[in-house]
Amino acid sequence: MIYEHLIEPSLLAKLAQDRRNCKDFVRQFSEPSPRVISNFPKFKSFRKLAYNALSIDDSENTKQRLDELILFVKEAHRVERTNVFSGEISWHENVALASKSCFADYALVERQEPEYFSGKIIRLKDFEEGLDDLQGQAIVEKEVGKMVGAFGNLLRLSQDITFVDPYFSDNPKVWEVFIALVSEAVKDAPCKGTSITVLYSAEKANLPAPSHLLNKFERENPHLFDDLDRLEFITLESKADNEDLHNRYLITELAGLSLGFGFDARGEGQTDDVSILGKELYETRYKQYVEMEAFTLVNKVSKIIRHK
Known part of the structure; x- marks a missing residue:
């Protein structure tokens, strides 16, 4: 009834461009939703990668919404993993290795899918089209x-x-x-x-x-x-x-x-x-x-x- 979600940091920056997507994200990861966020990579690395994904063309509203999403992730209940996140390889490669060593339920990605991921994939376009609720x-x-x-x-x-x-x-x-x-x-x-x-x-x-x-x-x-x-x-x-x-x-x-x-x-x-x-x-x-x-x-x- 509870499912771990590995989240691509750049996805958060994209969600911040649309207020409805932000609200949907918060709702999907708030109790009593069965969705929980993985603490992989660790929060400080996750935050840095999310902010680095912002474009110079992003509006102040987008930046503010990203601040709010980052704070939400920080305060959320998160699944701990012993896997080490390497800065020498991509998020997708890290996630593939992490899910190989221990099953992960979902990965939330902007576009590209991690190869050999053990669970299901949720893409940015799924949020834009409306994500189905999981039963609590x-x-x-x-x-x-x-x-x-x-x-x-x-x-x-x-x-x-x-x-x-x-x-x-x-x-x-x-x-x-x-x-x-x-x-x-x-x-x-x-x-x-x-x-x-x-x-x-x-x-x-x-x-x-x-x-x-x-x-x-x-x-x-x-x-x-x-x-x-x-x-x-x-x-x-x-x-x-x-x-x-x-x-x-x-x-x-x-x-x-x-x-x-x-x-x-x-x-x-x-x-x-x-x-x-x-x-x-x-x-x-x-x-x-x-x-x-x-x-x-x-x-x-x-x-x-x-x-x-």
Whole structure:
């Protein structure tokens, strides 16, 4: 439901020539859109290349709109990549090499297509003709493979991942999905260093202790455990006159998903409504759950994996 977009810097300069194209770009990359911007090349290099693409004939309005687009990119959630951007070769050659080492969903280009690009191409003329929206909602079958297919790209592209499920446990229907999702998070990730946090309720009966879950994970999945930078299980209780720990979310630095029934597999024919959170909702839920402003921490067990 989330898709990485590698953007040719000169495309931004061209979009800045038309106000409608600028508005479309901002809308397409604002929550709850599934489109996210790749931080490749790094922002300072990207900004320099975009400004260098301006023509001496471009108007002051174009330059001002480019300033606004550059600021938007700077403040947007961006996918990190370990690939090194070389100034000795073209953007197209860099993108081809980056997508060869790790799959990329889309490339936004002015005209020329990168050779051997792994994903889909969006050209300037596509913006001019009107870009189709990607869906930010889905009906997801509650079967392991279907859930991995729906959530996997967000997990793969993210580095800091928080699962929120008040009834999280080592029940096989929950645990199997969790292991499959964590496996997807570290497989073919564009940037190494994935951290996983699981938040669940300290007020529900018969749920396992965080220490039990951490030990079970490490014992049963040692190689997957070693692939993570951090893994932690945390129980919470609601603060007085504040949010109840009730809804289920998957929240990362890139986006947040809201789930109706949680992370358990219920078999063929059982479905769940999944939606990408809008900007205001995302910021609210991020503060409440990831920063834990709405809850009291009861028990926390974590392990930071020291990679050699």
